[in-house]
Amino acid sequence: MALAALKAAGVKEMFTLSGGHVFPLYDAAHQEGFPLYDVRHEQSAVFAAEAVAKLQRRPGVAVLTAGPGVTNGISGITSAFFNAAPVLVLGGRAPQFRWGAGSLQEIDHVPLVSSITKHAATVPSADAITAAVTEALSASLSGHRGPSFLDFPLDVMFGFGEGNVEAPKVGSWQADPEEVKKAAGLLAQAQRPAIIAGSDVYGANAVEALRALAEQFSVPVYANGMGRGVLPPEHRLAFSKSRRAALSDADVVAVIGTPLDFRLGFGDFGSAKVVHVVAEPRLRAGHVEAAASPAGDLTLTLQAMARYTGDQTGHEDWIAKLREAESAVAAKHAAEMEADSDPIKPARVYGELRKILAADAVTIGDGGDFVSYAGRYLEPAQPGTWLDPGPYGCLGTGMGYAMGARVTYPDRQICVLMGDGAAGFSLMDVESLVRQNLPVVIVVGNNGIWGLEKHPMQAMYGYDVAADLQPGLRYDEVVKALGGAGETVAKPGELAGAFERAFASGVPYLVNVLTDPADQYPRSANLA
Structure with missing residues (x-):
């Protein structure tokens, strides 16, 4: 019944990490040939649903098992809330008939997600499922869009009921x-x-x-x-x-x-x-x-x-x-994007990417300084082709966004721009991309530091702490071990060839670019 209500709203896939509390949703999808994509961390499932929701302007759905499955997805739900993405998260829940006795993963999710959703509720019975899903989708799609959450007690999820399937009712405001x-x-x-x-x-x-x-x-x-x-x-x-x-x-x-x-x-x-x-x-x-x-x-x-x-x-x-001011800055940027510096500066990375990215390529930013440079040097030619974490600033979106983007556009270039710090959050989900034949190109700006923190700390205190990573790590070897491919680039002249090989590979391919740790993005925005 839940699947029927989702299909009536235009949902075409689910993203999940396998969990026993939600087996009936998998069974329904399997029986109907409904696409189901799975990941290695629940946050990636929600981020993938968010990418679909944003790119296609329709509901994206993540299915999470009870307890830690839901709590692992909370950063993704919050990101969708800040980014006005119509995501519906369906969670498992410990059974009602034994609530309070200490069932596996028993926790009340609704209070945890109420402040970061447009609608959050527990479905009380099997007969209420279709109406509950439709109500949640209506909330997600109305006005300023955003995520909704439903959880299903185990006895409801595995129960039997009836219900009428209706399309969501989408409301909006009319300006004065x-x-x-x-x-x-x-x-x-x-x-x-x-x-x-x-x-x-x-x-x-x-x-x-x-x-x-x-x-x-x-x-x-x-x-x-x-x-x-x-x-x-x-x-x-x-x-x-x-x-x-x-x-x-x-x-x-x-x-x-x-x-x-x-x-x-x-x-x-x-x-x-x-x-x-x-x-x-x-x-x-x-x-x-x-x-x-x-x-x-x-x-x-x-x-x-x-x-x-x-x-x-x-x-x-x-x-x-x-236009005169624009041209002056453009001339400065053009010189920066052609610079043969050693170590490589991010500007040169984007200078080479500009030459190979198609007009309809989907570019995904997941990082701090390295992605800030992407915002400076890359100019999307079409709307709906740029995905970043938005004002919530959550790292770890990259692989989930990449999955959602590739599912949305099977034939476009999908390019993830990732800092080496951000790589630590989600790179394991390259295995999910490989296993499900979802090729993307991942470009890591590898400067061996948390640049967004290291440089400001040095300016404020004259020193920095907890801001260093292992320099020169071979993130490309990680991707190879997970079934993809990649290479490390240390010289500017190697970038163009590496990018050509990456986009021609047909697999998740990581270009690990060793960039200058002394290069600091000239940031003007304040935290508060």
């Missing part, structure tokens, strides 16, 4: 027309406007509406998260390298589909007026006094803003100024 008009007027009449488009623009399928709005008012667009690529890099309004210049001089900044968090300086844009466009009222930033903040379905809101008919100011001089 006056607030929409106010936001549009501020943007249209600004002298120096800028738009920042975030992940929700892609998640809400509002990409075309965002483009129409930007073109209607001729506003430069910057993006973060899965918003990257909402305008192709060659578009005259697409900007990425001059954001600091734009935000320091703009008079109106419209932030669309992303929170005013640490990544955006908490919304402090100097004297600029802030327009914050969000999917529902609870997402409005309480720490910023926005000049306008429409809250509602992003596609409808952006379309309504683009229909504004009031006065409009030209922005050609402003665009030209930003």
